[in-house]
Amino acid sequence: MEDAGFIIGSYVVTFGVIGAYAVxxxxxxxxxxxxxxxxxKPWT
Amino acid sequence: MSIPPDDTxxxxxxxxxxxxxxxxxxxxVGVAWLVAFGLLFSPADRDQRESVRIMYVHVPSxxxxxxxxxxxxxxxxxxxxxxxxxxxxxxxxxASAEVGVVFMGITLLTxxxxxxxxxxxxxxWDARLTTTAFLFVTYVGYLAVRRLGGxxxxxxxxxxxxxxxxxxxxxxxxxxxxxxxxxxxxxxVARPDGDVKMDGLMLFSLVVGLxxxxxxxxxxxxxxxxxxxxxxxAEDHGLEQALSDRRAEAALPGGR
Amino acid sequence: xxxxxxxxxxxxxxxxxxxxxxxxxRIEARSRVVVYQVLPFAVIVMxxxxxxxxxxxxxxxxxxxxxxxxxxxxxxxxxxxxxxVEAADGALDALRVAGVDAVSIFLGKALAMAAQLVVLELxxxxxxxxxxxxxxxxxxxxxxxxxxxxxxxGLALVGTLYGGLTAGFTGRETLLPLLVLPVVAPVxxxxxxxxxxxxxxxxxxxxxxxxxIGLLTVFAGAFGVGGSLAFGPLIDE
Numbered sequence: 371m372e373d374a375g376f377i378i379g380s381y382v383v384t385f386g387v388i389g390a391y392a393v394x395x396x397x398x399x400x401x402x403x404x405x406x407x408x409x410x411k412p413w414t
Numbered sequence: 415m416s417i418p419p420d421d422t423x424x425x426x427x428x429x430x431x432x433x434x435x436x437x438x439x440x441x442x443v444g445v446a447w448l449v450a451f452g453l454l455f456s457p458a459d460r461d462q463r464e465s466v467r468i469m470y471v472h473v474p475s476x477x478x479x480x481x482x483x484x485x486x487x488x489x490x491x492x493x494x495x496x497x498x499x500x501x502x503x504x505x506x507x508x509a510s511a512e513v514g515v516v517f518m519g520i521t522l523l524t525x526x527x528x529x530x531x532x533x534x535x536x537x538x539w540d541a542r543l544t545t546t547a548f549l550f551v552t553y554v555g556y557l558a559v560r561r562l563g564g565x566x567x568x569x570x571x572x573x574x575x576x577x578x579x580x581x582x583x584x585x586x587x588x589x590x591x592x593x594x595x596x597x598x599x600x601x602x603v604a605r606p607d608g609d610v611k612m613d614g615l616m617l618f619s620l621v622v623g624l625x626x627x628x629x630x631x632x633x634x635x636x637x638x639x640x641x642x643x644x645x646x647x648a649e650d651h652g653l654e655q656a657l658s659d660r661r662a663e664a665a666l667p668g669g670r
Numbered sequence: 671x672x673x674x675x676x677x678x679x680x681x682x683x684x685x686x687x688x689x690x691x692x693x694x695x696r697i698e699a700r701s702r703v704v705v706y707q708v709l710p711f712a713v714i715v716m717x718x719x720x721x722x723x724x725x726x727x728x729x730x731x732x733x734x735x736x737x738x739x740x741x742x743x744x745x746x747x748x749x750x751x752x753x754x755v756e757a758a759d760g761a762l763d764a765l766r767v768a769g770v771d772a773v774s775i776f777l778g779k780a781l782a783m784a785a786q787l788v789v790l791e792l793x794x795x796x797x798x799x800x801x802x803x804x805x806x807x808x809x810x811x812x813x814x815x816x817x818x819x820x821x822x823x824g825l826a827l828v829g830t831l832y833g834g835l836t837a838g839f840t841g842r843e844t845l846l847p848l849l850v851l852p853v854v855a856p857v858x859x860x861x862x863x864x865x866x867x868x869x870x871x872x873x874x875x876x877x878x879x880x881x882x883i884g885l886l887t888v889f890a891g892a893f894g895v896g897g898s899l900a901f902g903p904l905i906d907e
Contacts, residue, residue, distance in 0.1 A: 377467045381471060384523075387519065395638060399428040399641040401428075406648050413429070413640060
């Protein structure tokens with residue numbers, strides 16, 4: 371594939387950014403969840 | 415309130431529920447399909463050649479980012495104009511804006527990579543590109559306004575007003591850039607769409623991308639707005655905790 | 671000065687706006703912060719542009735853009751000043767408690783800011799003519815004046831709007847530019863192109879500048895109406 375660096379790079383950037391965002395968000399949410407009572411979590 | 419054991423998977427604690435786990439699994443499958451079809455199975459384009467593969471992530475992330483900002487504006491309006499002033503709408507607006515900023519950032523980055531391959535430049539002052547960049551900056555500002563502080567209701571009112579002012583701003587920016595380019599020079603580059611003939615597999619890859627990004631968007635927004643519920647609750651709880659700690663301290667003879 | 675508490679409700683809103691504008695201008699007349707600090711800042715920015723664009727003719731050609739860029743930088747400083755005055759002793763809250771509605775505060779402060787910006791822009795224009803040497807052609811004079819007025823109104827409205835939002839928060843100095851600059855981009859584009867046509871620095875005819883007046887008018891109108899509606903929620907009444 372020509373220009374493979376740019377093309378694969380764009381996929382890496384895309385899912386790397388989304389993955390990093392998701393992990394950061396979920397880690398933070400899990401830490402917060404320990405401090406919050408279960409009745410404040412209507413989804414559980 | 416139990417502390418989950420350390421080996422718990424990150425997605426099974428905190429803001430997860432059965433529905434989001436299913437949604438998350440589907441999103442991962444969708445992304446795997448997108449990578450397979452986008453990078454391997456779909457053919458190269460006649461005009462754009464291999465660089466068309468970037469479009470399968472670029473176009474869906476752009477569409478979902480626009481959708482995210484529309485959701486933010488809609489939820490802000492619902493917060494502001496409904497008598498209940500429910501924080502549910504405020505958190506949906508905030509969560510959607512944050513995911514939208516992430517997607518818009520991806521759109522800009524992948525668009526620049528594609529532009530470098532197809533046009534030879536990372537950037538051009540096309541009205542759509544410029545408007546997209548302004549959307550990105552505007553919603554970064556919106557997220558900063560959400561962090562200004564005050565009560566939850568104050569935050570909600572302020573940020574809802576800012577979000578609706580963004581709706582006023584963006585068409586003006588788009589219109590002014592278009593007027594500027596039209597009056598001065600013809601766009602020197604081909605429009606990124608319009609002349610692209612799509613064969614079946616390419617169209618299918620784009621649809622896969624759209625489905626994958628929609629699943630990702632919904633999954634991220636659900637988690638983010640639950641995380642916002644936790645943030646608000648932790649903040650309220652932290653205040654109560656501090657107050658009761660003070661009282662307990664004052665009640666003890668001679669302090670601690 | 672701030673209207674008497676008992677009668678604020680009885681004064682028509684436009685009159686309140688006028689009183690608030692007078693109050694702001696009186697504060698400026700006594701403190702001279704804009705005259706002694708913002709004006710010299712704006713002029714030094716123009717000098718720095720001259721250093722950065724050290725080439726015969728470049729500065730002259732881009733003079734209109736430099737005038738408006740320096741105006742935007744100065745706008746940020748003027749907005750900070752305008753709301754530092756209000757936030758200091760909770761003056762904004764006091765006005766609200768006195769029954770002054772948000773629209774009057776918004777329009778009054780915007781009016782005072784516009785008056786200060788008009789003077790500032792005139793100084794910047796003269797500085798540009800002196801330093802960079804663009805010529806003023808008589809045919810472009812009407813366009814120049816109309817652009818000057820309309821762009822100033824738009825800038826003052828947006829500046830007041832976001833200045834009110836960030837007033838009283840820590841970190842407002844850094845947040846304000848992030849919020850204001852993207853919004854005023856149409857003014858920068860429109861006013862720069864119009865002044866270019868008026869001066870003929872890029873070879874454009876005067877008639878090419880007039881479509882931009884439409885844009886500037888729409889901008890000022892949109893933020894006049896939108897700002898009046900949004901200012902209440904923004905300043906936490």
